[in-house]
Amino acid sequence: MRFEEALDGFDAYLRANRGLSENTRKAYRSDVNECLSALEKHGCEDLNEVSIEDLRVWLSDSSKNHARSSMARKTVAVRGFFAWAHDHGVTAVDPAAMLRTPKIPDVLPAVLNESQAERLMERVDEDGAEALSQEPDAKRRAVELRDAAILELLYATGMRVAELVGLDVADVAFGNRTVKVMGKGSKQRVMPFGAPADRALRAWLEHGRPALVGKGSAEALFLGLRGGRIGQRMVREVVHDRAREAGVPDIAPHALRHSAATHMLDGGADLREVQEILGHSSLKTTQRYTHVSIEQLKARYGQAFPRA
Template identity: 50%
Template sequence: MLDAFARYLDLQRGLSAHTVRAYRSDLGDLLSFLGVGAGDDEPVGPALGTLDLPDLRAWLAAMSAAGAARTTLARRAAACRTFSNWAHRNKLLKSDVAARLRSPRADARLPSVLTPEQAAALLDAAADVVAEAGATAGDDADAYAARALARRDRAILEVLYATGMRVSELCSLDLGDVDASRRTMRVLGKGDKERTVPYGAPAAAALQDWQDAREVVAAPDAGTALFLGARGHRIGPRAVRDIVHRATARAGVPDLGPHGLRHSAATHVLSGGADLRSVQELLGHSSLATTQRYTHVSAERLRAVYAQAFPRA
């Protein structure tokens, strides 16, 4: 049943692999709560036959008491509703028991973001590392690889900040997704939704610098991946997170991950005067309500807009 549910999420709903894994894990946890273990020989039918809304609420309450975050509870409630609807349509449940299950209100606060000055310091520090690597003596293979990886790290930071894309989207980029002449990238987001995002001159220069050095670290079967790991194959999200954490420590700015750069980019674009719809398209949000979380612009920006728009200001 878990496999069938996962196939439904993947093939019919088009959810990301990460979401499919999370929902499948959530359902497995629910079954354990109901007393059905993953290795049990007994069928899950009897447990599902008695499943009702109080059971689901008790499951969420137990997790809340254990200290689960609101975002986790909200995701698990969403997984319950999705499963309940699917199971009812496939006659595994007599009714859609989770139709009235409400999600806990998610915490609307955003993680810490960099100031524009801190973002500039982060990217300048990455450029300094590239310059230092280029000045380092040594012409052996290890030295060439170190220089290439420094260029890769700088390009990754520039692209994450310039485009606000998710780390999974960055890792899935191919060489053909980059249109250098127009300074745009084709990005495949959640639900396999494709969008085109622009990037500026600094990111363009860093990208070209990395592409010129890419062959130094590329494995024979590297394929068309834009960004490569140290072993020459497509880079993974964990490696990108490590790169960002190391870069923030080196630059002396607040520690954050790739998603923190996404939050920073969205905040800075909005603070610069961009409209919500444009930022929604840039970030690939399906709902404008998600983008509205980034409207925590500075008091200075709010005063400037007020003074400009209000005649009696």
Template identity: 45%
Template structure:
């Protein structure tokens, strides 16, 4: 009886695993980012098995095949980014003499402008839980919503906060963002009052010892998770009449309102934790579009 042996991993396949570990452990990439890199590159490795075969033409052929398969422009852009990250690492690791993906063109993606709440909608949304009851969960929800809107932080960053990260006297919090980069973010008196009420009076009622030093706790006492925060935002938005709103919509709204209030673009970049100013610049387009909308509604000669 013959034994079928498993196919031995290709040279490229083995290097991809090393690359994924480097991204996870050294660069501090999120698991979602590492999974995307690995999935894209293993798809490439189905036809390109060695570094000798990894050429600019081979990469273009791989992307052309994705077009034939009907892949979206967003998928093509992501695959291009994965290839560029991999070949850049491969040069530093000594696998390649030159960065073959450096000249790989990435398709332009027409990104829709993010949804932004009005000032009034945002105000109603963050205070809505206080209208229902005075339970520990409602006090917590107001504190979370106030902080999300005041700071523009990501929902995962909010969930990762510890009580020691918040300085109520200075009204600042230390936030750990993507790639484990830390930044200090200010917040206003409304958020400070809500957080103080949560820490002093409501948090002890939910603290069963499972949450450790977590700033925000779930109903069972452990550190709150992003899914729970999303439910809080969606429930508050629906109750306040704002429609469907996600935590990221609050982040978009915070950034847009800061720019409309006169904040410098680079300050907003720092507050949001964007590594590139180009990412932050989308909010200038949002502000301009909102100005046009107001003009068309309000000006008699519009």
């Protein structure tokens, strides 16, 4: 691509200065690459030729195939690239300075209600107990215990899938029931977990993990069938499968995060405490869950109050 050198320079800048997660940095590079490739196809030979009208045309075309949330990220990435290009003398002006980010509808996150979450966790507990007492095949037992520990930890902490798959055994402190995670922007935080997650993790580490451990996975907390660190796709499959088996609505791991946050607030947790546990940089993000709690309260009110 004609603009590969500029793209590499921007990528190096992100790596060295912005503190972004690897996934976010890769997404930004992909977004900018998409934009620059489109500009090149339309005859652009020099970044100094790019106008805000060109960028608006690209956004309009790209929005036909992407959600608004994706377009918002793409806009941020492209705006960041041209700001970097201008600051580093690659371009004489910044054509993206006035590029507006698409508004994202304030959609309430999907959550399990408390009874559905309880049903899911009870099923997970039963599967784990059965694996310990009856399952003769070591690998099958290991998978059952691993899946139980994954579900328990996701719901107990509300951590992200990327955070879960990045955990090492040393990150879990059973003495005070906490786990240390590396969040977005390489920010570490410590999250508490309860007795059910404690039991599930201990069972996995003592009776399951040794059957799966392989080369290069000595440190990873959760392992795949081939012995390496488990991937995000496998964790998503685990959550979908367990939800189906428990007879609750089909959910993704992020819905467990939403559910955990909502149930913490329903139980009386302070908004700032939930923000700290989930690793939100902005309190506004955490406040979305208060809306979910209010919607659930209104539903219960309508069912229980005679003059609702």
